[in-house]
Amino acid sequence: MKKPIPTIRDVAAAAGVSTATISKFINGTQRFSPPVEARIADVIGQLGYRSNPLAQSMITGKTKxxxxxxxxxxxxxxxxxxxxxxxxxxxxxxxxxxxxxxxxxxxxxxxxxxxxxxxxxxxxxxxxxxxxxxxxxxxxxxxxxxxxxxxxxxxxxxxDDHRGAYMMTRHLVTLGHKRFAYMGFSRSRRDEERMGGVKECLAAHGLELAVYDAATPSAHEGERLCPEMMLGAEHPDALVCYNDLMALGFMKAAQTLGFRIPADISVAGVDNIVYGNYTSPPLTTVDLHxxxxxxxxxxxxxxxxxxxxxxxxxxxxxxxxxxxxxxxxx
Amino acid sequence: MKKPIPTIRDVAAAAGVSTATISKFINGTQRFSPPVEARIADVIGQLGYRSNPLAQSMITGKTKxxxxxxxxxxxxxxxxxxxxxxxxxxxxxxxxxxxxxxxxxxxxxxxxxxxxxxxxxxxxxxxxxxxxxxxxxxxxxxxxxxxxxxxxxxxxxxxDDHRGAYMMTRHLVTLGHKRFAYMGFSRSRRDEERMGGVKECLAAHGLELAVYDAATPSAHEGERLCPEMMLGAEHPDALVCYNDLMALGFMKAAQTLGFRIPADISVAGVDNIVYGNYTSPPLTTVDLHxxxxxxxxxxxxxxxxxxxxxxxxxxxxxxxxxxxxxxxxx
CATH class of the missing domain: 3.40.50.2300 (Response regulator)
Structure with a gap:
């Protein structure tokens, strides 16, 4: 690990040109005659010189x-x-x-x-x-x-979060759902758009929305909020979640409580994460691409x-x- | 965006010291008298000076x-x-x-x-x-x-991949399984250890192992390899997968083919990814922490x-x- 690292000075000396020439060659800021360029490239190869990217960045202002x-x-x-x-x-x-x-x-x-x-x-x-x-x-x-x-x-x-949530809600309304819930994450700027899409569609059909807010956009929060939503006097028959992770957590907790999905409640997420394919039943969702x-x-x-x-x-x-x-x- | 950015020279001029002093102050390589340090800190704050981390890295050799x-x-x-x-x-x-x-x-x-x-x-x-x-x-x-x-x-x-796979296999042997399969990923250096753990345990009990190799360590490959494994004359009754992703894919495909898990085949993965909690049934696995x-x-x-x-x-x-x-x- 301790063999001396060749510097730009070593390259310049071996090629018989100035360090400025080496620098311009490496950074492509000036062309030289073919024999000179060949000699520089040759020396760089022989010495195993690698330009210092920090120094190079200082000169070119570019880091790639x-x-x-x-x-x-x-x-x-x-x-x-x-x-x-x-x-x-x-x-x-x-x-x-x-x-x-x-x-x-x-x-x-x-x-x-x-x-x-x-x-x-x-x-x-x-x-x-x-x-x-x-x-x-x-x-x-x-x-x-x-x-x-x-x-x-x-x-x-x-x-287009608003539109995606609107489309999903309209689909669920068309399927005959009446009692809607939304599990949101109000700390996200996108939550407002998603909930807005759900609300706009439901309002057009004279339907209400029960809103539950999660502390983090996680499966764990989906599990945590499930009992409160499902064990009241009348639970929702359709749930749109802020994201798929929450929907995964909710489905697990609801099934543990003895509810059947989708017979007792239809559940939809947003994001189309790959794991939504591997739940049972697989998760309906909005793909935001x-x-x-x-x-x-x-x-x-x-x-x-x-x-x-x-x-x-x-x-x-x-x-x-x-x-x-x-x-x-x- | 185009207001001029203060340089170390501006800071030095305003504080009435040299640029070397500013540099030493910023990099903590030398202490100065409390009034001098207070004046420098004050000027840095007023001018909104931020040292250039590339230049700073060149001096200190550290990037943090x-x-x-x-x-x-x-x-x-x-x-x-x-x-x-x-x-x-x-x-x-x-x-x-x-x-x-x-x-x-x-x-x-x-x-x-x-x-x-x-x-x-x-x-x-x-x-x-x-x-x-x-x-x-x-x-x-x-x-x-x-x-x-x-x-x-x-x-x-x-x-300790070998030990984890050994422990899982021994547990499955104790549960009475006889026909073992391993779904591996031979391009990984860890595959050899995991398959080695499975084989060592089975050999000690006089049991055979059928090995299936995946092209990528993905759920998709778990799905792809499932029919070949399950639709032969006698399918395995226990499967250990290289990782949980493969196990997720396998379980989905097996259930689609009409097999019941774990009644027809016990399935185990490795990694303890969070999504193994949200499949039905939830996935047995080796937590490598x-x-x-x-x-x-x-x-x-x-x-x-x-x-x-x-x-x-x-x-x-x-x-x-x-x-x-x-x-x-x-």
Whole structure:
């Protein structure tokens, strides 16, 4: 491990040129005659010289890495986004550095400030309220944001959460359900859109909505809230959950309590995580196309970094995925 | 976004000291008199000066970030490791930069070489054969490796895969199972240990093992391999899978084919991913304590970076998690 690492001076001396020439050659900022370029490349190969990326970044101002901050790396919705973003970055020679803000708004700003100065651009998920996001502009890096941002003019990618929730609710109304519940996560900016879609559809049909709020967007919270919802005088006959994780937890707890799904209650989630396929019954859900969101966000970021024009706002259309956890009451 | 960013020269001029003094103050390499320190801190606050971390890294050689490479960020086994590692890093003021090598050995070396020069140390998962890992030493950074590494002397953290698989198999033998199958993933270095544990136990009881090899360690492969295993003349009555994802896929496909689990076949996985709780029946598995592995690896890495002594090898004990997917044949 301790053999001396060749420096740019060693390369310059061996090739018989200046260190400035080596630097320009490596960073591609100037061309030299073919014999000179061949000699430099040869020496670099022989000495096993690797330019110091920190020093190189200081000179070029480019790192060829991009940052992606997610709220919870263990939520499959986010890992699908990471997969999509990674694929595009890789195709363009970029490395993605990922940080997990762990659903903790207090961690976001310091983590993103630290990360922003090591990368060429950032894709950001945030739980912080819109009004507290003006510091993002101060990061002074190309940014892409997930979700709608009324107060800032950043390029954004968003799913149509309102429409997805509306479509799912309309489907359940058509199936004959009357007593609706929504298990939400009010700390998320997307909860308002999803609940709004459910409410708008129910109002149009003169139906009520019982709302239960989770402390975290997790299966554990779905389990915890189940008894309160199901063991009252009259339980709902259809439940739309903020996400699939909550729906998974709810279904397990309801079945443990002796309820049959979907005979006693139809259950739907949002996200179309892969594990919804492996429950019994499999979970009906709204696919927000997480992987496509990751692709769109990374394309937008790389366009911005390269100075290419890019659409300021991309809306990804939702899709209903109908499986066995919902049924007709007609 | 375009207001001029204050430089170290602006700070030095406003505080009436040299840029070298500001640099030493920021990096904590020299103390000055309390009034001087107060004046510098004051000016930094007023100007909103943030030191350039690339420049700072060039001076101190420290980035206060550590890298973690995982094989597949969408596998819950790895996200648990990330959670554990993140928690320890955060408690010590470090940021974790995560890269996903996507189960692709060809991607590992370039990604890790690029990452290594931006961080103070690295925690590495690898699919590359031991014989091809000597380049790791050339990264010239503190490293922690997951798994046993006979040929290199790096600090390592490993789960006892052999023992976990042995314990699970012995339990199934005790339950009266006779016809065993193992669904493996031979491209992983850990597959040999797991299958070895199953085989050692069965040999001691004079029982045979049917082996099925998956192309990827995924639920999809579990589904794909199910018909071949179950629709022959005599199907196994107990199946141990390389991981829980495969077991989830297998259970879904077997139930679709009309088999009852565990009445027709007991199914066990390895990893204890959270989704094994939400299948029906819930999945029996071996808990390798992924989160604890992440904690142990990060503690070892931060010890190494700080020059503190650390155990070269930590073995995490496995634990059986018995749920409804296995039953007695007695």
């Amino acid at each position: 890495t991009v940052g992606l901050s997610v709220l919870d790396v263990s939520n499959p919705h986010f890992t699908s986004i990471v997969k999509g973003a990674n694929r595009v970055a890789q195709a363009h020679g970029y490395t993605v550095l990922l940080v997990d803000t762990e659903e903790n708004p207090d961690r976001e700003r310091p983590l993103l400030e630290a990360l922003s100065r090591r990368v060429d651009g950032l894709i950001i998920f945030s739980r912080m309220p819109d009004a507290e996001l003006e510091w993002l502009a101060g990061l002074d890096k190309p940014l892409v944001f997930f979700g709608r941002l009324p107060r800032l003019t950043l390029p954004t990618v968003a799913s 997480s992987e496509r969101m990751g692709v769109a966000a990374m394309e937008k970021l790389l366009d911005t970094i390269a100075g290419r024009p890019t659409e300021p706002f991309t809306l990804i259309e939702p899709q209903l995925i109908l499986r066995g956890s919902t049924t007709s009451r007609n | 970030t550590v890298g973690l490479s995982v094989l597949d960020v969408s596998n819950p086994h790895f996200t648990s490791i990330v959670k554990g590692a993140n928690r320890v890093a955060q408690a010590h003021g470090y940021t974790v930069l995560l890269v996903d090598t996507e189960e692709n050995p060809d991607r590992e070396r370039p990604l890790l070489e690029a990452l290594s020069r931006r961080v103070d140390g690295l925690i590495i998962f690898s699919r590359m054969p031991d014989a091809e890992l000597e380049w790791l030493a050339g990264l010239d950074k503190p490293l922690v490796f997951f798994g046993r590494l006979p040929r290199l002397t790096l600090p390592t953290v490993a789960s 992924s989160e604890r592995m992440g904690v142990a690896a990060m503690e070892k890495l931060l010890d190494t970076i700080a020059g503190r002594p650390t155990e070269p090898f930590t073995l995490i004990e496995p634990q059986l998690i018995l749920r409804g997917s296995t039953t007695s044949r007695n």
